Amino acid sequence: MTATSPPTSTRGPAAPTGTAQVALRPLGVGEVRIGGFWADRQRANATAVPLGRQRLEEAGNLENLRIAAGRASGEAIGPIFADSDVYKWLEAVAWEYARHPSDELLAMQREITAIVADAQEPDGYLDSVVQVRHGGRRYTDLPWSHEHYCAGHLIQAAVAQVRCTGDTALLDVAVKVADHLADTFGEDRRHDVDGHPVIEMALVELYREAGHARHLELARYFVEARGHGLISAYGHDPTYFSDRVPVREATTVEGHAVRAVYLAAGAADVAAERGDTALLDALATQFDHMLATKTYVTGGLGARWDREAFGDPYELPTDRAYAETCAAIGGVQWAWRMLLATGDARYADAIERMLYNGFLAGVSLSGTEYFYVNPLQHRSEAHADGDRSPAHGRRGWFDCACCPPNVMRTLAGLEGYLATRDGDGVQVHQYAPGTISAGDTTLTVETQYPWDGLVRVRVDAAPGPVTLSLRVPAWAEGATVDGKPAEPGYARVRVGAGEVVELRLPMExxxxxxxxxxxxxxxxxxxxxxxxxxxxxxxxxxxxxxxxxxxxxxxxxxxxxxxxxxxxxxxxxxxxxxxxxxxxxxxxxxxxxxxxxxx
Structure with a gap:
């Protein structure tokens, strides 16, 4: 088997349709190439991706799928959501392949995809633990079964796979899963929601890739259905599940941090594709309140170990901070979608803080060990009283292993979060040395960011004068562009081929x-x-x-x-x-x- 080159303009993790009401259009991972600080992190992550396959084998996640596929026999192993870790890892494989095609990555992708396809039921249902451990009794405990959650990560992996490799095998599985869900849930079908959002983002992205309107409609339904206490019917407090207040009426985030930000990210996708400005305005209010009252200085999200939850406003303990690595990732995903929709620099500022601090603390410099929890203080003589305790140091895997493959997919697809275009030019939101290609416009970025605040952008090619927008972070008081003062937000310069723009950010x-x-x-x-x-x-x-x-x-x-x-x-x-x-x-x-x- 010989590795084939991925498409040269591979679309990134979020790719709004041409009719979506967004201010900015993302550049794909094939249109942005980076070096420097983040390239070092990506090289370390590249060593971890094949190791992730080994961890999934050792933990039993892959065996569960083999059993469901009839390729093995035995009992299901691990948590009810074990499949989701396989799908996040498959997504990481896809983005990594887009960066550096290899026979090894392609072979792993195709091998595991075949197992997943074999495990799928004829009507499209797929969840190995439910199929094996629970005798196929579906959707009996949606607050905790994570059946939609697993389906969501499968869909995200499938979209990444087709965008990065051209392979459609997993996309075929994903469409069948989504069709099964659309046949089962909705206003005139089973009126219910999963305990852990992510299906909303996934369905919208599947709509963007495959074009089936029913998948967007189902995403809209799941967003609108949440917040009406459906979880209460199972005897659970709805706050933890973001099911207490409808998304359109909420003024802040609450409950389980990862659930809350995944839901908000999916709602932002729905708002963009449907041109729903009222929904987008509600999400902007929630985001602002989260930043002002429920976000650590590191960008970490989630104040409580108890239920991995957001606390009350300003409840931000340091030594007992939970600040789950997955929550920082979800925060980046939400902020990116809000940035695309509005073009507002404050979302790019939030992404920067989350990426460099709350997220990056979750992985070792070697790229192979992880923190689940990211406190802002670690006391002397701290006792490691659980698998996730930071007192252990970073670990190679966890009993609940959501964070490691989530880190893998985020680093592998990082180029998809750095730059955008609109009808007038190119916007650079995060700084790294490398190249940016946006249609006929090609840029070279030279910088040693984050260590040095000098950023030079050279216009290598342009069809004529274009507007280059460079983000000036809110912290960068005294910034200049070509020697002239630049206020926080975006410094916009009209440039042509051969010109160089110099941004200086003070690093006091x-x-x-x-x-x-x-x-x-x-x-x-x-x-x-x-x-x-x-x-x-x-x-x-x-x-x-x-x-x-x-x-x-x-x-x-x-x-x-x-x-x-x-x-x-x-x-x-x-x-x-x-x-x-x-x-x-x-x-x-x-x-x-x-x-x-x-x-």
Whole structure:
């Protein structure tokens, strides 16, 4: 078998149709090529993707599918949602293949896809654990069975696979799954919702790829049906499942953090494809409230270990922060869809914070070990009292292994979140060295971001004058474009072939204070530089980190250390030495803190 080249303009994870009401059109992973900081992370992730196959084998996920397919015998192993980890991993394989085609990736994809296809029932139903463990008794406990959730991740994998490799085998399975769901659920059918959203995003993307209007309609139904207490019929509190308040009426996010942001992302997709401005406005209100009152300085989402949930407004403890890695990924997915719909830079700012901090802390520098939970403080003598405890350090897999393959697919498809186009030009939202191709316009980006704030963009080709829009982050006070002051938002420059635009973002060390209602960090500050949040780690201090204080009048400096933690810029404030938060625990799970009391 010989690896074939993926399409040169491979569409990314979210690709609105031509009739969708969006301000910006995303560029595909085949139209953006990156180097530098994120390329290093992607190279590490590339080593993890084949290892993910081994982990899924060891954990029994693949065996469950073989049993359902009649290729093996035995009992189902693992959680009820075990199939979803296989599908997220298959999606990672697809995006990684789009970046670097290989025979190994293609062979793995085709082998596992064939097993999945064999496991599917004649009417389209597919969920191996239900088929094997529960004797095929379908949809008996939708709050916890994750049957729609597994179907959603299968659909997302299928869409990625056809976009990246041209193979339609998994897409055929996905269409049958979606048709089965459309035949089973709806206003005039079974009126019910799954306990864990993701099917909404998936159905919209399937509609975008395959063009079946009934799949978009089903996505709309699932969005509209939630929030009316359907979960209560099963004897459960609807808050946890984002089923207490209709999406159109909600003013904030609540309950299980991953569920909430996945639902909002799917609702944003529905709003874009249907031109539903009222729904989009409601989602904007929810997003703003989440950022203002329920988001950590790292971009982490979810304050409570109890039920992996958002807390109340300003309930943001540091040492007991849950901030699940999957929640940061879902936050990026929601923010990206809001950015496409509105063109508002605040969503790109949120993506930057989440990616560099809340998300990236969830994976080791080697790319093969993960945090499920991302606290902002790790105390000395902390006891690892569970599989997910950060006191273990990052781990190669988990009993509930949602985060590792989620990290894999996000890093492998990262190019799909960096740049867009509209009728007037190209927008660059996240900075990395590389090339951007948008039709007849080709750009080369030169930068050492996030360590250095200089970004040069050269227009290699253009059909005529085009508008180049460069994001100026809200933190970048004093930014300039070609020597002229640039306000936060987008600096727009009219350019032609051969021209170079120079963006300078100030990278001074800055202190951040929290809203006074955040009791957990009153009297403390966080240190930031550029897009990065910094942390004090025990390896750099003789004094116990638990006892550190910061002198706000002390001198501040920064120095790039290529020999430390894969190459990082270290910040010094007086006697304190701080490293990027994302890099903590790569020298052991030692004490760490982001928020430091002032003297």
């Amino acid at each position: 060390v800055r202190t951040t204070t929290a809203h006074p209602r955040v009791d957990a960090v009153r009297g403390c500050v966080a240190i930031e530089r550029g897009p990065l949040v910094y942390a004090a780690e025990q390896a750099d201090h003789d004094t116990p980190v638990d006892d550190l204080h910061i002198d706000l009048a002390a001198p501040r400096s920064s120095e790039h250390r290529p020999d430390l933690l894969g190459g990082v810029t270290v910040v010094t404030v007086g006697e304190l030495t701080l490293v990027p938060y994302y890099a903590w625990a790569n020298r052991g799970a030692a004490p760490m803190r982001v928020w430091i009391p002032t003297t």
